[in-house]
Amino acid sequence: MKLPEAEKSGxxxxxxxxxxxxxxxxxxxxxxxxxxxxxxLTVFSKIALLxxxxxxxxxxEFLLNLREEIEEKIIxxxxxxPEKFEQLIKDLGMNLAKEIKKRKIK
Amino acid sequence: MESLLELIRGRRSIRKFTPxxxxxxxxxxxLEAARWAPSGGNxxxxxxxxxxxxxxxxxxEMVSPGLFGEPSAIIAMCFNKDRIQSTSExxxxxxxxxxxxxxxxxxxxxxxxxxxxxxxSEAVAELLSLPGQIQPVLLVILGYPDEDPSPPxxxxxxxxxxxxx
Numbered sequence: 416m417k418l419p420e421a422e423k424s425g426x427x428x429x430x431x432x433x434x435x436x437x438x439x440x441x442x443x444x445x446x447x448x449x450x451x452x453x454x455x456l457t458v459f460s461k462i463a464l465l466x467x468x469x470x471x472x473x474x475x476e477f478l479l480n481l482r483e484e485i486e487e488k489i490i491x492x493x494x495x496x497p498e499k500f501e502q503l504i505k506d507l508g509m510n511l512a513k514e515i516k517k518r519k520i521k
Numbered sequence: 522m523e524s525l526l527e528l529i530r531g532r533r534s535i536r537k538f539t540p541x542x543x544x545x546x547x548x549x550x551x552l553e554a555a556r557w558a559p560s561g562g563n564x565x566x567x568x569x570x571x572x573x574x575x576x577x578x579x580x581x582e583m584v585s586p587g588l589f590g591e592p593s594a595i596i597a598m599c600f601n602k603d604r605i606q607s608t609s610e611x612x613x614x615x616x617x618x619x620x621x622x623x624x625x626x627x628x629x630x631x632x633x634x635x636x637x638x639x640x641x642s643e644a645v646a647e648l649l650s651l652p653g654q655i656q657p658v659l660l661v662i663l664g665y666p667d668e669d670p671s672p673p674x675x676x677x678x679x680x681x682x683x684x685x686x
Contacts (some may be wrong), residue, residue: 438585454586
């Protein structure tokens with residue numbers, strides 16, 4: 416995963432994400448089942464960095480922490496330990512639900 | 522010099538690289554190893570495209586969801602359809618043999634590599650302006666390693682061998 420580069424504009428970053436999504440959609444037609452969730456997590460990782468490219472957006476610490484966990488702990492497992500990969504994605508869903516509850520439900 | 526088995530066991534897929542550039546002579550050494558791979562009928566169905574230009578690497582990344590890290594170079598391992606005589610799929614085995622030679626040579630030279638199959642082959646051919654008979658099959662990302670991953674588990678030999686005596 417690339418870190419933000421000053422010379423890349425928001426428009427260029429958006430285009431990069433679009434290209435990644437279209438290429439991923441094509442790959443999902445024939446790639447192993449777990450590569451679908453893998454691609455979605457990778458796109459999430461890219462989107463979490465959008466504020467670094469689009470100044471009108473604010474960095475979201477929750478999303479950035481999630482991104483770090485995904486990059487460091489979850490994505491590397493897709494080949495080495497697919498079962499744990501699946502379990503950690505399920506855990507992500509629960510963490511997300513707790514955050515949604517905190518933000519939306521009084 | 523490590524034994525061949527030690528090299529085979531020690532090689533890992535590397536996806537994190539230092540910014541250090543890989544000299545073109547080193548890359549050509551890898552391809553020299555690759556071209557000595559066996560191939561059915563000595564067809565040598567492979568063609569290699571070396572990419573070191575940063576802008577082109579970034580363009581390839583856009584159509585290659587399986588490509589992580591920031592490699593110094595990419596080798597596109599392609600079929601040259603003009604050299605494929607058989608209608609079977611065995612030329613994929615030939616390319617696999619060339620790939621393994623390349624990966625082991627890279628490891629022996631202190632380089633890190635990872636073969637990538639998750640990319641849009643037609644888009645890569647377009648980006649690299651390849652003629653119609655050259656079909657990208659694998660992208661090998663290449664650079665100096667910035668990680669030392671543990672080996673993923675291997676099935677024991679007892680599960681892999683059927684003995685008939």
